[in-house]
Amino acid sequence: MFLINRNFLLLWSGQLVSQLGDKAYNIVLMWWLLEKTNSPIFVSSFLVVSMLPELLFGPVAGVYIDRWGKKKVLVVSDFIRGIIILMLAALYQSQLLEIWHIYVAALCISLCSAFFNPAIMSVIPVIVEKDKLQQANALSQMVVGAVSIIGPLLGASSIVLVGYIGGLIFNGISYIASGIAELFLCITTIKVQTKESVIYSLAQGFRFIRADVRVSVIVIVIAIVHVFVGSVVVIIPFLAQLLDGNGINNLGLLQAAIGGGMIVGAGYSSRYLRKNVSELYLFYAIMCMGLGILALGALQLLHAGLVEIYVFVCIIIGSCIAIASVLWRTIAQICIPVEISGRVFSVFSTTGNISLPISIGIFGVLLNYVAPGLLFSFAGGCLMVFGVVLLYSNRKNFGGTCKRKDLI
DSSP: OOOSOHHHHHHHHHHHHHHHHHHHHHHHHHHHHHHHHOOHHHHHHHHHHHHHHHHHHHHHHHHHHHHHOHHHHHHHHHHHHHHHHHHHHHHHHTTOOOHHHHHHHHHHHHHHHHHHHHHHHHHHHHHSOGGGHHHHHHHHHHHHHHHHHHHHHHHHHHHHHHHHHHHHHHHHHHHHHHHHHHHTOOOOOOOOOOSSOHHHHHHHHHHHHHHOHHHHHHHHHHHHHHHHHHHHHHHHHHHHHHSSSOHHHHHHHHHHHHHHHHHHHHHHHHHHSTTOSSTTHHHHHHHHHHHHHHHHHHHHHTTOOOHHHHHHHHHHHHHHHHHHHHHHHHHHHHHSOGGGHHHHHHHHHHHHHHHHHHHHHHHHHHTTTSOHHHHHHHHHHHHHHHHHHHHHHSTTTTSSOOOOOOOO
């Protein structure tokens, strides 16, 4: 299953290593900041700074992904991020590391991610045959699920066993290793017109999104799903404290259940949904996701305290998240012309990067006034309604096999 082809194996291996290092890096730096400053403000501001470049430059980055070539963007982005992290490790080892170094590094790494994340989504249809796209996306989603479980444990254990320096070196080397793997990708370069202005090229991407119904719906799906899934991110730590047993252990179990569910959902997508590349399963997955979040709310309103029940529901939610992610990526990769894919996938990434923080902020404020059970019920109910509306309004658009379109 992993050997779709040599190119994908290289990409998948690099993605696994770099994402593991990335998770460890986030834990290491946030813990170092908290230990250094003893202030949650610095930790939260670090997270904000880490998001800004992706939010501000995401769509523009897509223009250059299409112009420079996807392989070049992947390799250079990984090498730059690896060098930055290794520089932080050197500063730490020399006892010269300052807080402002962390912020500058976060800005630079986020800027590289603004190029890397859309590029890796848009390169998959270049290296994988059309009938293998869903399997490739499922394998990529398995990485996300596995890393969400292993990454935090790796970051915390690295601090205990080898200290901050070990965590930083591991992350830096992981980026370099990923870049080296990507150097060996065999990708046919597609020449894109570079005489056009950046604004014109960017507008071309937006025109394509507006003209293609499926792609437009995917943008809406990404925005809405991120908004309501954000409720889970915010509320779960508070939910963990309300359940029987130790709150920290409960939180670890619930988060691991979502990651495990993503692995299950990705495996299901790869094995059982491969004949239905785009179909209406996307909207069924959204409805089931909403039902799972609604179930969390109902359990809490009924004062159920057994953590195992919540773990089971979180596995279902994680599975639905993975299935929806695999399906929308596959639909998009089939529908979007390769020569404009960087711009379109950059819009997808930016949409998610904007809607998730907004959701976290809104639900974080609401938690001060509304019980977790009610918030879960509201978010889950809204997501179910959204899925039903999309299902019945897009039966014609999502009922068949998507064919590539010429560049608009």
